[in-house]
Amino acid sequence: DGGITQSPKYLFRKEGQNVTLSCEQNLNHDAMYWYRQDPGQGLRLIYYSQIVNDFQKGDIAEGYSVSREKKESFPLTVTSAQKNPTAFYLCASRREGQETQYFGPGTRLLVL
Amino acid sequence: GIQVEQSPPDLILQEGANSTLRCNFSDSVNNLQWFHQNPWGQLINLFYIPSGTKQNGRLSATTVATERYSLLYISSSQTTDSGVYFCAVDTGGFKTIFGAGTRLFVKA
Numbered sequence: 001d002g003g004i005t006q007s008p009k010y011l012f013r014k015e016g017q018n019v020t021l022s023c024e025q026n027l028n029h030d031a032m033y034w035y036r037q038d039p040g041q042g043l044r045l046i047y048y049s050q051i052v053n054d055f056q057k058g059d060i061a062e063g064y065s066v067s068r069e070k071k072e073s074f075p076l077t078v079t080s081a082q083k084n085p086t087a088f089y090l091c092a093s094r095r096e097g098q099e100t101q102y103f104g105p106g107t108r109l110l111v112l
Numbered sequence: 113g114i115q116v117e118q119s120p121p122d123l124i125l126q127e128g129a130n131s132t133l134r135c136n137f138s139d140s141v142n143n144l145q146w147f148h149q150n151p152w153g154q155l156i157n158l159f160y161i162p163s164g165t166k167q168n169g170r171l172s173a174t175t176v177a178t179e180r181y182s183l184l185y186i187s188s189s190q191t192t193d194s195g196v197y198f199c200a201v202d203t204g205g206f207k208t209i210f211g212a213g214t215r216l217f218v219k220a
Binding site: 031035037040041042043044045048052058087088090092094099100101102103106107108 | 153154155157198200212213
């Protein structure tokens with residue numbers, strides 16, 4: 001099946017710990033995105049990448065890091081510098097020249 | 113940066129009722145999309161509509177770019193229409209700005 005997968009579905013983080021959220025797509029899309037959604041809120045852009053080995057900060061990049069070593073993969077690391085990481089994280093992708101973004105099922109991160 | 117405002121923030125409907133959701137944006141946009149987020153968090157694209165009118169079954173959307181607003185119409189609502197409806201805009205490039213959403217609950 002073609003699509004976007006995110007793992008894990010649920011993730012628990014201890015104080016001071018770095019965690020990495022996985023996002024993989026087999027749609028051959030060029031651009032990939034990470035969004036954060038807090039309860040009752042809209043989506044805020046963390047990072048996005050238009051091509052391999054290149055990425056740009058979004059509106060709330062502090063405390064997060066990404067890499068784009070392969071076209072199909074765009075992992076997000078939530079570092080210990082992110083003081084309030086509890087949220088729902090959504091990954092999306094888009095083909096160059098198309099306007100529609102396709103979203104993965106999301107990862108719910110909870111700090112213990 | 114561009115501001116995206118959606119109204120109403122919350123909406124409760126009886127099954128079978130019609131509704132209109134609104135999205136206002138503060139600057140010219142290259143792209144406007146409507147998404148539905150189901151209760152499990154999955155977002156699905158409903159319409160790509162930078163201008164004009166489109167229809168898909170019981171849903172339709174109209175964007176008046178010169179007046180900087182878009183409307184999403186839901187007719188004969190069903191319980192499966194429940195969730196959050198987001199408007200999202202692009203001003204160029206690959207960056208997308210989302211509104212805060214309209215939370216819809218359809219009662220059986």
